Amino acid sequence: xxxxxxxxxxxxxxxxxxxxxxxxxxxxxxxxxxxxxxxxxxxxxxxxxxxxxxxxxxxxxxxxxxxxxxxxxxxxxxxxxxxxxxxxxxxxxxxxxxxxxx
Amino acid sequence: xxxxxxxxxxxxxxxxxxxxxxxxxxxxxxxxxxxxxxxxxxxxxxxxxxxxxxxxxxxxxxxxxxxxxxxxxxxxxxxxxxxxxxxxxxxxxxxxxxxxxxxxxxxxxxxxxxxxxxxxxxxxxxxxxxxxxxxxxxxxxxxxxxxxxxxxxxxxxxxxxxxxxxxxxxxxxxxxxxx
Numbered sequence: 001x002x003x004x005x006x007x008x009x010x011x012x013x014x015x016x017x018x019x020x021x022x023x024x025x026x027x028x029x030x031x032x033x034x035x036x037x038x039x040x041x042x043x044x045x046x047x048x049x050x051x052x053x054x055x056x057x058x059x060x061x062x063x064x065x066x067x068x069x070x071x072x073x074x075x076x077x078x079x080x081x082x083x084x085x086x087x088x089x090x091x092x093x094x095x096x097x098x099x100x101x102x
Numbered sequence: 103x104x105x106x107x108x109x110x111x112x113x114x115x116x117x118x119x120x121x122x123x124x125x126x127x128x129x130x131x132x133x134x135x136x137x138x139x140x141x142x143x144x145x146x147x148x149x150x151x152x153x154x155x156x157x158x159x160x161x162x163x164x165x166x167x168x169x170x171x172x173x174x175x176x177x178x179x180x181x182x183x184x185x186x187x188x189x190x191x192x193x194x195x196x197x198x199x200x201x202x203x204x205x206x207x208x209x210x211x212x213x214x215x216x217x218x219x220x221x222x223x224x225x226x227x228x229x230x231x232x233x234x235x236x237x238x239x240x241x242x243x244x245x246x247x248x249x250x251x252x253x254x255x256x257x258x259x260x261x262x263x264x265x266x267x268x269x270x271x272x273x274x275x276x277x278x279x280x281x
Binding site: 013015016017019022030032034035036037038039041 | 103104106107108110111113114115117118123124125126127128143
């Protein structure tokens with residue numbers, strides 16, 4: 001069960017690449033989910049969350065980083081980030097761990 | 103999703119296959135009917151090009167899309183692919199466009215290993231028929247377009263009908279065993 005104490009970790013099979021966005025100065029990420037034959041495009045903030053989900057950080061730490069880097073209000077960020085990570089978990093793009101991943 | 107996103111996704115997919123990770127693709131469209139339907143899943147692996155044989159189901163990159171079609175003709179420098187449900191060959195391809203070979207097909211109720219017997223032999227056979235279909239249809243079209251008479255002669259008309267029955271029947275028969 002995903003919570004603020006969880007350690008989200010990218011699934012090893014999912015590959016992704018961060019690329020420059022069409023909007024100047026922004027980036028985005030393209031993810032390929034090979035087991036589902038799906039491709040997902042993430043905006044800059046989502047791509048950053050994806051990059052931070054390496055199994056070494058708790059969700060609460062990711063929320064803090066996003067709030068600092070993008071100057072967003074923590075309450076809304078928490079809701080959005082938990083929702084986004086849940087979606088990634090459902091698509092098997094991340095694993096949700098109770099302890100730091102290797 | 104833009105063309106650039108798709109290109110990046112194809113690059114990532116190719117890299118994954120090179121690293122030995124199989125990739126699942128979902129079939130879209132009708133070009134491989136009756137054997138592959140819209141929504142079927144196929145598992146793809148990278149294979150050495152010299153291990154490909156006529157009739158193999160392959161994934162090729164064509165016009166910035168990944169396409170699952172059948173390899174119907176192969177030689178040292180070029181090869182042709184074709185959908186089972188279309189009469190024309192795909193545009194001439196070079197081996198660099200090959201992404202991988204389909205190894206299994208996920209049907210709603212079973213998984214087929216298409217590179218094991220009997221499917222390997224059946225695929226060779228279907229590949230040959232499919233290639234013949236494209237060649238003969240091309241010949242008919244050339245003849246029809248070069249004819250001075252606006253009406254097709256009966257033998258062309260019935261010839262096309264006979265060709266249709268000859269080439270479609272095997273696919274329809276195999277469909278019942280396949281699905």
